[in-house]
Amino acid sequence: xxQEETIDVxxxxxxxxxxxxxxxxxxxxxxxxxxxxxxxNSKNEIFVHQRSKAMDHHPLKWCLxxxxxxxxxxxxxxxxxxxxxxxxxxxxxxxELTGNFRFKVEDDDFFGRFYKFVTDLNPTIQKEEIxxxxxxxxxxxDEFVNNHRxxxxxxxxxxxxxxxxx
Numbered sequence: 001x002x003q004e005e006t007i008d009v010x011x012x013x014x015x016x017x018x019x020x021x022x023x024x025x026x027x028x029x030x031x032x033x034x035x036x037x038x039x040x041n042s043k044n045e046i047f048v049h050q051r052s053k054a055m056d057h058h059p060l061k062w063c064l065x066x067x068x069x070x071x072x073x074x075x076x077x078x079x080x081x082x083x084x085x086x087x088x089x090x091x092x093x094x095x096e097l098t099g100n101f102r103f104k105v106e107d108d109d110f111f112g113r114f115y116k117f118v119t120d121l122n123p124t125i126q127k128e129e130i131x132x133x134x135x136x137x138x139x140x141x142d143e144f145v146n147n148h149r150x151x152x153x154x155x156x157x158x159x160x161x162x163x164x165x166x
Contacts, residue, residue, distance in 0.1 A: 006072040007032050014111040019072045026057070033070035034103075034110040035080040036157055037095065038165060039088070041120050045135035046165075047088075048144065051151065052129050060131065061151045064141075064158055065114075066123075076113040087130070088123035098164050103153045114157055116164075138166055 007025045009018040009032060025032050039047040046064065053059045066087040070079040077095070085091050095115040102111050125133045136144045145158060158165065 005069070007069050008072045010111060022069060025069070029107055029109055031104075031109045031111070033076065033079070034067060034112050034153075035070060035076055035083060035115065036065035036067035036112060036154070037080055037084050037115045037117055038065050038098070039084075039123065040116065040118055040138070041135065042118065044138045046138060046141060047123055047133060048136050049125060049133035050131040052127075052131050055129065058151045060149070062144075062148045062154075063151050064145070064154045069110075080113070080115050084117065087126055090117075090119065090121050090123060092117060092119065094118075099161055101157065101160055103156050105152060108153060110153075112153070112157070114161055141166065 004021045004023060006019050007022050008016045009020050009025065009030045011017050011031065014033070020030060024030070048062055048064050049066070050062050051058055051060060066084055067080070068083045070076055074082070080095055081092070095117050098114045098116050100111070100113055103109070123133060145155070150158070
């Protein structure tokens with residue numbers, strides 16, 4: 001069996017205090033680090049995707065960003081580039097840091113970094129994790145968000161950084 005990904009567990013100051021398997025971090029709602037990347041093209045359209053029905057968390061909800069956990073020993077930027085490549089097959093060194101935040105709810109708790117990437121390369125989606133992807137014009141993003149079930153952390157980020165997104 002594949003060795004499970006390990007994740008740095010952090011305290012309320014975002015300092016690493018331990019390492020745990022991804023499953024345990026999720027089950028015990030341990031504080032960790034994560035990244036989210038906004039993909040936007042030159043026509044001002046944002047790439048959004050629907051999570052696979054096979055996903056443990058938030059199946060079939062929509063994501064406005066690509067991203068995931070920061071692995072143990074990895075920094076935020078490395079995680080952002082890795083997740084972007086894993087989820088879209090796009091390799092780049094042109095991510096722009098938009099901001100930092102903490103997302104803390106009953107079933108999730110992480111210190112996040114939010115990046116933006118402007119590209120006209122089309123994502124090749126990971127079939128195991130993504131049902132479908134599509135582009136939404138930025139001018140229609142509010143409407144999209146109001147009419148779809150959005151993954152909670154993505155909704156939080158969208159609302160927090162709306163001025164920088166729209």
